[in-house]
Amino acid sequence: MCVRAWFIAFGLVAAACGSESGSLKLSAVVPKSVTVAHEVVIPLLADSSGPEPLTWQWQSPDRPELATRLSRPTLSVYSGGRALWRFTPLASDVGPLPIEFSAQSGERTGSLSLRFVIEPGGDPPLFREPVGEGTTLDLRAMACAAVSVVVESSSSPQVELSLIDPPPNAEIVQTDALGGKLVFCPSLSQAAAETIYPLLIQVVSGPHVVHKSYVIVLRRPA
Helix, strand or coil: CEEEEEEECCEEEEEEECCCCCCCCEEEEECCEEECCCCEEEEEEECCCCCCCEEEEEECCCCHHHHCCCCCCEEEECCCCEEEEEECCCHHHCEEEEEEEEEEECCEEEEEEEEEEEECCCCCCEEEECCCCEEEEECCCCCCEEEEEEEECCCCCCCEEEECCCCCCEEEEEEECCEEEEEECCCHHHHHHCCEEEEEEEEEECCEEEEEEEEEEEECCC
């Protein structure tokens, strides 16, 4: 099996050719690079004209986890030997990405190895959680508020979470690269003094610094 590649105006076209008679010839249109958080779409074509149905498969030898994670690529198969591979990369995917495609129609098979580069994005991070502007802590039922904080970042696979000028007993506990918990356990004196505690959550992602205002309202015991 051999691979030929050449450049055209809109990207890189890669075609596989087989030295054995009866093998499938596969081709694809591939971008040279894609950006985090932007979908890449790769059209695929097999020169199958026989009566047998055509099946497609793909894998990434360097990143086998790509096929099992929640935001994994999809491969849609159409008539006429056509297929479409779609993928929206994350910040953790930055770098070269090799993909191997294979197709089979009866006894005929073909394979194609492709490679493109995933570039970091330049967008500021986004808060996916918490949703809304605040929550209520009912001190009759629990002593602490624990609010999930989840960030989406295209510029860095890891962010730094913090609180700006927090009141006593309030903190951010970072639990993974893109998330954590906002924890506030007010003291008896805090609960007696105020019912509304405004907080300012900060996320640093690469060159970007983004803030989110969040309010915790205390419901005091009767």
